[in-house]
Amino acid sequence: MKLVYITNGINGSGGLERVLSIKASRLVAEYGYEVHIIVLNNGHLDPFYNFNTEIFFHTINSNRKGLFFLKDYFVKIKKMVNQLHPDIVLVCDDGLKGFFLPKLLGKKRPIIYERHASLAINTGNRFYGGLMRKLMRFLAADFTHFVVLTPTNVKEWNSTNIIVIPNPLTFYPKSSASLTTKKVILVGSQSYVKGYDSAVKIWSHVGKSHPDWELHCYGKKDSQNRFQNEAQKSAITQMYFHEAVKNIEEKYLESSLLILPSRSEGFGMVLIEAMACGVPCIAFDCPSGPSDIINNDEDGRLIENGNISAFTDALTSLMSNEKKRKEMGLLAKRNAQRYLPENIINQWNDLFKATLQ
CATH class of the missing domain: 3.40.50.2000 (Glycogen Phosphorylase B;)
Known part of the structure; x- marks a missing residue:
């Protein structure tokens, strides 16, 4: 089975990058998936976490701004996904642009959204924040599945396509902290x-x-x-x-x-x-x-x-x-x-x- 992940980059030190490194690597090594990751502007170079060497990376480069960037991004994403012909597309982008991908890519294949942040992060001022939340909730229904991390997250979205799958641990050491240090x-x-x-x-x-x-x-x-x-x-x-x-x-x-x-x-x-x-x-x-x-x-x-x-x-x-x-x-x-x-x-x-x- 071929999977394509769409994200901004995997070279940061955040939780999204850490989880994607664990998940994608294990899907390749233990379940035999063919995994491709599409990033923005060479966001795969010098990753902070280790990724399985059999994962394929692709970049969409654009130095444009605002609406010109979005047009450039959507055109290139659609072209690349169609070239790769994945069985499933997975969107890992907590910003707004990722919510439009089902409308852009159509219903040729399942599209799953992975939400790595609370909806509360998209607040800003009262008017803009409220508008963002309403738009995201509306667009969330377009995905085949909308995956959140906790039962509490479910309440934020009010949608029927929601599934809860928590993040996996990065490590589980045999030893434990002594809890005696100050x-x-x-x-x-x-x-x-x-x-x-x-x-x-x-x-x-x-x-x-x-x-x-x-x-x-x-x-x-x-x-x-x-x-x-x-x-x-x-x-x-x-x-x-x-x-x-x-x-x-x-x-x-x-x-x-x-x-x-x-x-x-x-x-x-x-x-x-x-x-x-x-x-x-x-x-x-x-x-x-x-x-x-x-x-x-x-x-x-x-x-x-x-x-x-x-x-x-x-x-x-x-x-x-x-x-x-x-x-x-x-x-x-x-x-x-x-x-x-x-x-x-x-x-x-x-x-x-x-x-x-």
Whole structure:
């Protein structure tokens, strides 16, 4: 069976790229699929994650802007897909343009959309954000299947073609974090959506009461260093900002807690990765993902979305209670097993076979 994935690029360090590397590689190696990935402007060069060498990459190049870019993009996408003659097309693009591909490509073959972000990310100002959400919901019905990551995501779309398939784990180490180090970890692009401004506020309180603890942040840096500058202006110590690293598993294993102060998530890949390493997680109950992954007060803590004070209290409580951290860590590692790749990739294989019946 031949699959064609359409995405913007696979050379970033985000969750979409990480999941696609795992899924596409296993579909080739373990299920015998022929997999092609179409990217924009050579977005396949120097990938951050490893992809199976038998995957075929294709690029659509365009230096045009606005509507001229969209016209160029759609013409070239249609031509390339028709040349490849796939059995199934899969769209991995959280922007608006990917929603128009069923109308562009027609009904010659099944087209499956993979949503890797909450609809809440497409907000902007009230008028524009509301218009975007309505348009996306309307266009979502054109896909053969619309795959979301959690049951909570289903409620955002109100469509009959929705299927839930969560992300697979990247790793599941035999060892677990000792949870004795005085290190907290935050993983994700250093941005407003990921709540880095909230992390600075939280650590401004936590750092004072626990000066011997450290917060290490890993992710694509903000070009203006806004959050790092905020931390410096607030005289916050023991908060360190790092670029994304490929050996993030090692960083989880060195940590005792993970925090996720995001305003929205499509899933929360970092939650299941940390849990696989036996690290308890504290997250805002944002749309969508954390509440589907974390069992509150069992393997982690869910905090009312945006409540800085409650987040700070939960974090300091677990920093002060090694016994509770270890109890949560054991449950977190066990509960993360439901996201093992062999369980998730098989769901995709079943979906592809059922789609072509």
